[in-house]
Amino acid sequence: xxxxxxxxxxxxxxxxxDGSYGPGARLGEAELAQLTEASRTPVREALRQLEVEGLVExxxxxxxxxxxxxxxxxxxxxxxxxxxxxxxxxxxASRITPERIDRMAQLCDEMEDAAAAGQLDAVxxxxxxxxxxxxxxxxxxxxxxxxxxxxxxxxxxxxxxxYAPDDxxxxxxxxxxxxxxxxxxxxxxxxAVMRSHVRAAKSVxxxxxxxxxxxxxxxLDDEMGVTA
Amino acid sequence: xxxxxxxxxxxxxxxxxDGSYGPGARLGEAELAQLTEASRTPVREALRQLEVEGLVExxxxxxxxxxxxxxxxxxxxxxxxxxxxxxxxxxxASRITPERIDRMAQLCDEMEDAAAAGQLDAVxxxxxxxxxxxxxxxxxxxxxxxxxxxxxxxxxxxxxxxYAPDDxxxxxxxxxxxxxxxxxxxxxxxxAVMRSHVRAAKSVxxxxxxxxxxxxxxxLDDEMGVTA
DNA sequence: GAGACCTAGATTGCATACAAACAACGAACG
DNA sequence: CGTTCGTTGTTTGTATGCAATCTAGGTCTC
Numbered sequence: 188x189x190x191x192x193x194x195x196x197x198x199x200x201x202x203x204x205d206g207s208y209g210p211g212a213r214l215g216e217a218e219l220a221q222l223t224e225a226s227r228t229p230v231r232e233a234l235r236q237l238e239v240e241g242l243v244e245x246x247x248x249x250x251x252x253x254x255x256x257x258x259x260x261x262x263x264x265x266x267x268x269x270x271x272x273x274x275x276x277x278x279x280a281s282r283i284t285p286e287r288i289d290r291m292a293q294l295c296d297e298m299e300d301a302a303a304a305g306q307l308d309a310v311x312x313x314x315x316x317x318x319x320x321x322x323x324x325x326x327x328x329x330x331x332x333x334x335x336x337x338x339x340x341x342x343x344x345x346x347x348x349x350y351a352p353d354d355x356x357x358x359x360x361x362x363x364x365x366x367x368x369x370x371x372x373x374x375x376x377x378x379a380v381m382r383s384h385v386r387a388a389k390s391v392x393x394x395x396x397x398x399x400x401x402x403x404x405x406x407l408d409d410e411m412g413v414t415a
Numbered sequence: 416x417x418x419x420x421x422x423x424x425x426x427x428x429x430x431x432x433d434g435s436y437g438p439g440a441r442l443g444e445a446e447l448a449q450l451t452e453a454s455r456t457p458v459r460e461a462l463r464q465l466e467v468e469g470l471v472e473x474x475x476x477x478x479x480x481x482x483x484x485x486x487x488x489x490x491x492x493x494x495x496x497x498x499x500x501x502x503x504x505x506x507x508a509s510r511i512t513p514e515r516i517d518r519m520a521q522l523c524d525e526m527e528d529a530a531a532a533g534q535l536d537a538v539x540x541x542x543x544x545x546x547x548x549x550x551x552x553x554x555x556x557x558x559x560x561x562x563x564x565x566x567x568x569x570x571x572x573x574x575x576x577x578y579a580p581d582d583x584x585x586x587x588x589x590x591x592x593x594x595x596x597x598x599x600x601x602x603x604x605x606x607a608v609m610r611s612h613v614r615a616a617k618s619v620x621x622x623x624x625x626x627x628x629x630x631x632x633x634x635l636d637d638e639m640g641v642t643a
Numbered sequence: 644g645a646g647a648c649c650t651a652g653a654t655t656g657c658a659t660a661c662a663a664a665c666a667a668c669g670a671a672c673g
Numbered sequence: 674c675g676t677t678c679g680t681t682g683t684t685t686g687t688a689t690g691c692a693a694t695c696t697a698g699g700t701c702t703c
């Protein structure tokens with residue numbers, strides 16, 4: 188991470204993912220240049236990179252904003268993600284090495300332990316590593332970069348914090364099953380498991396968002412009731 | 416096309432697609448700045464954009480080169496393209512308007528006429544428009560931009576010039592069938608036709624490249640025979 | 644003669660100054 | 674009172690100069 192572009196990229200990305208800049212927040216170049224201790228030139232390049240990955244939107248002559256996702260976006264993104272992750276899993280089935288499969292099994296252990304201990308951040312971290320192995324094993328740089336674009340949303344929304352115990356257990360089951368499918372070298376199996384896995388994640392997220400919305404409405408009603 | 420970045424982008428892209436810069440050719444920033452009548456700043460941005468779309472590769476401190484595709488790349492790209500294009504067709508089936516379907520049917524006529532007249536460039540142009548309608552109708556900006564990344568290769572390789580009459584006829588058949596599937600609003604049908612269509616294209620391209628290679632080898636052998 | 648090292652030229656990466664476009668505010672007019 | 678237009682401040686877009694890095698050629702050593 189020597190180049191100023193990389194510093195800028197990492198800093199901005201971290202600031203978005205940790206919530207310093209929420210959805211829709213303005214990303215002024217001068218401000219970011221100060222934050223990342225670089226000039227505007229590398230900041231601009233970093234912003235374009237982040238745009239490709241779907242984390243920010245830049246409008247001509249109007250600057251950059253953190254992406255804000257609608258329900259339609261979410262639907263679209265998870266459709267894409269299901270298709271792409273399944274393709275990656277299928278390709279990985281015939282290419283992955285035993286060592287990597289072992290590492291995935293190990294990550295399954297870690298995730299289950301972390302889930303049992305209620306450490307959702309640790310689950311999320313191990314989960315990213317787990318899926319990362321599948322992508323690497325798919326041996327397709329293009330596919331890998333496309334997957335990056337549809338995986339930012341779950342990161343931004345801290346999806347694991349929306350998982351109930353049942354959801355976590357089902358997710359762990361998918362992970363174990365995927366390991367089995369890969370060990371068997373079964374493309375179709377791996378593809379199918381991954382589809383279930385992503386689709387289930389979408390379902391959890393949508394349900395959770397609907398619940399959030401209901402809460403917000405209730406809160407709003409209460410507030411109006413108080414002030415009226 | 417007012418902004419210098421857009422000028423640079425268009426000029427460089429055109430220069431690559433018309434063969435002025437072949438695969439592996441070096442793309443010096445100063446040279447491109449002169450070509451596009453802009454400074455290096457917008458040229459750099461344009462190059463990054465072209466990198467995203469897969470037309471060029473840029474290496475840190477080493478500049479940009481036109482992408483050169485290996486047989487593995489080709490395999491990988493067509494796998495991805497089949498999956499994404501099929502997804503787009505499926506989504507389009509339930510969203511496309513009758514007007515757009517009519518336009519697609521019209522483009523079918525044009526392509527068949529052009530093919531009969533041996534005007535392969537005209538076929539290619541209409542084909543791009545035809546597939547463009549499907550992508551727009553898929554109503555997914557992300558999917559659209561991903562498809563752009565896996566559609567540069569066929570453009571660069573002028574794939575239509577490798578089609579024999581039988582291939583062109585099969586392709587036309589796929590196009591007609593896709594129109595029918597979309598008119599019927601049948602997602603599964605549209606998905607399946609598109610898979611066939613892309614897979615057939617891959618097959619033609621691979622066969623054509625193998626033929627090229629054989630020719631090259633023969634020519635080389637001949638030459639060595641002469642010089643020996 | 645082969646290989647490593649060093650130097651010179653050229654090229655990319657970064658910073659900064661300037662120009663162009665946009666947004667917000669206020670005044671003038673209908 | 675509302676609308677429109679001008680004006681000003683801020684932000685993005687572009688050009689250019691300088692520093693850091695890479696490539697190539699030659700020389701020196703083994």
